[in-house]
Amino acid sequence: MAQLNMVGALNKALDDAMAADDRVCVIGQDVGVDGGVFRVTKDLIEKYGEDRVIDAPLAECGIVASAIGMAIYGLRPVAEVQFSGFTMQAFDQIEQNMARFRNRSRSRFPISMVLRTPYGGGIRAVEHHSESREAYWAHTPGLKVVIPSGPRNANALLHASINDPDPVVFYEPKAVYRAFREEVPDKPDPIEIGKADVVRAGADITLIAYGAMMRPTLEAVEDLVEMHGVDPEVIDLLSIWPMDTASIVESVCKTGRCVIIHEGPRNCGIAAEIIARLNENAFEHLVAPVKRVTGYDIHFPFFQVEEHYLPDAESIIAAVKETLAYE
Amino acid sequence: MGKPPIDLGEVENLQILDADGRADEAFAPQLADDELLKIHRAMVLTRKLDLRMLAMQRQGEMGTFAPGLGQEATQIGQIQPLGATDWFVPSYRSFGAQLWRGWTIEGLMLLWAGFFEGFEVPPGVNDLPFSIVVGSHVPLASGIAMGIKQRREDAVVVTNFGDGAISQGAVNEAFNFAAVYKAPVVFVVENNGYAISMPTDKQAATPDLARRGPGFGVPAIRVDGNDVLAMIVATNEAVTRARAGEGPTLIEAVTYRMSLHTTADDPKVYRTDDEVDTWKPKDPITRFEKYLLAKGLLDEGDDERIAEECEQEVLDGRERFRKRAIAKPREIFDCMFEQLPPSLQQQKAEYLARLDRKGVE
Numbered sequence: 001m002a003q004l005n006m007v008g009a010l011n012k013a014l015d016d017a018m019a020a021d022d023r024v025c026v027i028g029q030d031v032g033v034d035g036g037v038f039r040v041t042k043d044l045i046e047k048y049g050e051d052r053v054i055d056a057p058l059a060e061c062g063i064v065a066s067a068i069g070m071a072i073y074g075l076r077p078v079a080e081v082q083f084s085g086f087t088m089q090a091f092d093q094i095e096q097n098m099a100r101f102r103n104r105s106r107s108r109f110p111i112s113m114v115l116r117t118p119y120g121g122g123i124r125a126v127e128h129h130s131e132s133r134e135a136y137w138a139h140t141p142g143l144k145v146v147i148p149s150g151p152r153n154a155n156a157l158l159h160a161s162i163n164d165p166d167p168v169v170f171y172e173p174k175a176v177y178r179a180f181r182e183e184v185p186d187k188p189d190p191i192e193i194g195k196a197d198v199v200r201a202g203a204d205i206t207l208i209a210y211g212a213m214m215r216p217t218l219e220a221v222e223d224l225v226e227m228h229g230v231d232p233e234v235i236d237l238l239s240i241w242p243m244d245t246a247s248i249v250e251s252v253c254k255t256g257r258c259v260i261i262h263e264g265p266r267n268c269g270i271a272a273e274i275i276a277r278l279n280e281n282a283f284e285h286l287v288a289p290v291k292r293v294t295g296y297d298i299h300f301p302f303f304q305v306e307e308h309y310l311p312d313a314e315s316i317i318a319a320v321k322e323t324l325a326y327e
Numbered sequence: 328m329g330k331p332p333i334d335l336g337e338v339e340n341l342q343i344l345d346a347d348g349r350a351d352e353a354f355a356p357q358l359a360d361d362e363l364l365k366i367h368r369a370m371v372l373t374r375k376l377d378l379r380m381l382a383m384q385r386q387g388e389m390g391t392f393a394p395g396l397g398q399e400a401t402q403i404g405q406i407q408p409l410g411a412t413d414w415f416v417p418s419y420r421s422f423g424a425q426l427w428r429g430w431t432i433e434g435l436m437l438l439w440a441g442f443f444e445g446f447e448v449p450p451g452v453n454d455l456p457f458s459i460v461v462g463s464h465v466p467l468a469s470g471i472a473m474g475i476k477q478r479r480e481d482a483v484v485v486t487n488f489g490d491g492a493i494s495q496g497a498v499n500e501a502f503n504f505a506a507v508y509k510a511p512v513v514f515v516v517e518n519n520g521y522a523i524s525m526p527t528d529k530q531a532a533t534p535d536l537a538r539r540g541p542g543f544g545v546p547a548i549r550v551d552g553n554d555v556l557a558m559i560v561a562t563n564e565a566v567t568r569a570r571a572g573e574g575p576t577l578i579e580a581v582t583y584r585m586s587l588h589t590t591a592d593d594p595k596v597y598r599t600d601d602e603v604d605t606w607k608p609k610d611p612i613t614r615f616e617k618y619l620l621a622k623g624l625l626d627e628g629d630d631e632r633i634a635e636e637c638e639q640e641v642l643d644g645r646e647r648f649r650k651r652a653i654a655k656p657r658e659i660f661d662c663m664f665e666q667l668p669p670s671l672q673q674q675k676a677e678y679l680a681r682l683d684r685k686g687v688e
Contacts, residue, residue, distance in 0.1 A: 025477065051477045057507055062466055062500030069470015072455065073414075075477065092497065096463045103662045104456050106447045110665065142663060165665040194668050242668030 001183040006176050009151035009184045010040045010116075013158035014078065016188055018048050021076065024162060027054040027067050028080030028116075037082050038118060038177055060089035064115060068097045071113040076162060084119035084171065085128035091136075098167045099142030111167045114158070119147075120212045120263055121310050122175035124303040131300055132211075132264035137169040138241040138273070144193055145240040147171040149214035151182040153191060153238060160190035168193070171240075173212035196244035198251065202233035205320060206251040208274060209261040210237035213311060217261050220316035228317075230324065240270055248274060249281040256287035257326075259319045261311050266294040288326035291319045341561055342551040346608055348617025356559045360624055366407060366555055367619055370399035370612050371630075372637040373423035376432060377586070379641045380439065384590045392439040393420040397553070397585030398519055400611030403427060404550075404558020405485055405515045405580070408566050414475075415454040416468040416486035418461075420517070424487070428454050432644025433651060440652060443659075453482075461522075462488055462495030465514070469501040472510030472575070483569040485562070487515040491522025493536050499543075502577070506544040509574035513565040514545070516577065517552065519584035524597035540577035552580030553611040556618075583609070656687055 004012060017024045025048075026041055032055035035042035045053040056063045060081050067079035081087045087094065094115065102110045121130035137145045144166060148154035154172070161168040191197075199214075200221060209217040214236055224230040233251050237243070252258045258278065260271035271292040278290060293311045301309050343354050358366075377396050383389040395402060402423030406415060415428055422435060429452045438445025438456075446456040458464040468486035475482050492498050493516055505512045516536050518527055533539065540547025546568070550561045558580060565576035583606040587594060594603075619625040660667060660675040667675065682688075 054473075054508075057500075057503055059500045059503065061497050062469075062504045065463075065466030065497060065501070066470035066473055066504050069467040069472070070474040070477070071470075072467060073471045073474030073478075075474050092460065092463060093466070096458060096460050097467060102664070104446055104458075105662075106443065107662045107665075108448045109455065144664075242670055245670060 003181045009155040023076045025052040064090035065093045071111045078114045081117040084117040114161045118174035119171045144168045147211040156191040159188040175212040194242040196247040197236040200234040202231040205257040219313040253285040258290045261293045343556040344554045375637040394586040400555035401552035401580040408563040414484040433648040436648040462492035462498040465498045466501035469505040472512035484512040490518040490527045502543040505575035511569035514577045523588045537579035547577035549579045552582030
């Protein structure tokens with residue numbers, strides 16, 4: 001086992017997948033010689049050559065479309081878009097072809113590809129570099145959407161995504177890229193896409209988060225446990241679509257209270273979908289309204305004020321207290 | 328004379344058959360008599376299907392579709408040089424080429440009549456079901472070609488699109504990617520004069536669309552798209568270049584959309600009958616028939632006999648279509664994913680229960 005940060009864990013997953021299957025290839029801007037702007041594809045071009053580690057022209061639509069074409073041809077491309085804000089350039093290809101080709105071709109041409117892209121705030125970046133638009137992709141039939149929260153599950157989810165017979169949008173929380181290290185197993189140990197991780201069992205309230213929001217959530221939990229005597233259950237969603245409804249429902253049926261945390265805008269966000277599923281499946285077990293701690297329905301602010309926009313431990317604790325106080 | 332029709336970085340015009348069907352033999356493709364007759368029949372069959380589909384649409388038996396009347400030579404010429412292991416990535420106005428590749432008449436009818444089975448690619452055929460969003464399929468062709476190159480396999484891709492698609496960013500990105508990676512793809516822009524109501528000279532400021540090629544490093548040629556021999560020669564050369572690792576080629580096929588954009592369109596709003604009439608003498612089938620008559624491959628009356636045979640083939644196809652034109656509402660979830668996740672299984676069960684309540688099979 002190696003101690004890796006998320007960048008290293010993703011790089012290892014790509015490396016291992018490319019070594020195991022020569023259909024796996026990488027395409028994106030600066031993914032070759034440069035190793036990717038975040039170094040996720042570092043050294044792959046030396047190992048696998050420029051046929052399989054493809055430095056692409058600066059055109060996100062072309063990158064994604066070329067990857068879709070390669071997937072139709074039978075390869076297993078992993079496309080990288082440098083920032084999720086730039087995936088909008090490829091929106092039409094994701095919606096029109098990546099998501100639809102299996103169905104359009106009546107399963108003759110399944111699209112086994114991964115679209116990797118860093119998302120989220122917290123790195124003091126310029127405009128279009130901090131958005132969280134996972135709800136777009138979750139709203140698009142035909143796509144799977146996953147978001148890891150740490151090195152180990154990033155490695156496992158990327159393996160699962162590359163092996164998946166259907167297209168996966170793989171959102172990488174760039175604020176976590178180099179935030180901490182974890183032991184990552186030498187051999188691939190894929191997580192099943194569609195399964196959430198109950199990272200802390202508890203009795204009083206269910207906290208649901210994913211991606212970069214797991215860190216402030218766990219920070220809040222530490223405080224809630226130590227300073228306030230609260231016993232929260234914490235779920236790391238991991239898979240945005242398909243969503244692990246069973247785990248969420250089971251937890252909330254037990255605790256009766258729930259707070260959901262994500263950094264994307266609130267309106268039609270992932271929390272709204274979770275609440276709808278709780279309404280359908282756990283209505284009689286709820287003892288308090290489910291609260292959302294999310295980004296606001298505004299454009300992501302310039303970075304001098306981003307700390308006030310993003311959910312943090314303080315805002316999560318406030319929401320938890322309010323939910324627990326409800327009678 | 329004897330000069331290759333495609334010159335790197337230049338745009339030339341290629342015509343082999345003149346309006347009277349006289350061939351410039353220096354450039355004419357070396358094709359067996361049987362193949363020439365097969366090409367002729369394919370064009371006639373394409374037209375018969377087109378006209379029959381229009382009649383069916385007007386009678387309520389067919390959905391909205393995009394007729395290709397007048398573009399038969401462009402269609403057959405761009406596909407004849409391909410082999411079975413090659414790929415074809417068509418636009419939605421591609422009856423003729425699809426028939427040549429092995430799509431069935433009933434399959435195409437099913438497709439346009441709104442049955443999803445129509446999009447099932449026939450076994451052994453390396454064609455994509457088309458995308459309705461104009462130009463969105465073209466970068467997929469580059470991607471397939473990049474895959475072919477990566478695997479060092481001996482195959483090429485032909486993709487077609489219209490003059491309207493030339494304005495789409497995705498198409499221009501496709502040119503660039505194919506050129507940078509020298510991917511084995513042939514781009515055929517069927518310049519049929521109109522993108523619905525927009526004439527080509529309002530679509531692009533360049534006098535010919537082939538000029539887009541050299542700017543991307545894609546050699547290009549402008550071809551009389553109503554001349555099937557010229558289309559074959561140009562495509563053949565482009566395919567040969569692609570197979571030799573020399574990368575993509577852009578072929579501009581200059582033709583004319585004699586019919587409607589789609590069956591929902593009324594061309595009288597934006598063009599005159601006089602304009603349409605100027606293209607009638609350039610009819611691709613009549614011109615090729617003159618050539619075959621002069622060559623002694625057709626006798627007087629053969630054209631009518633072949634037309635009747637093709638008409639019958641279309642009617643037979645329509646019978647098969649009618650037998651298969653049974654909607655399958657129970658299958659709409661089945662090709663979304665290899666395995667349906669629980670939430671979709673639940674939605675499918677909910678949907679099937681709804682069909683049960685309504686008594687729908």
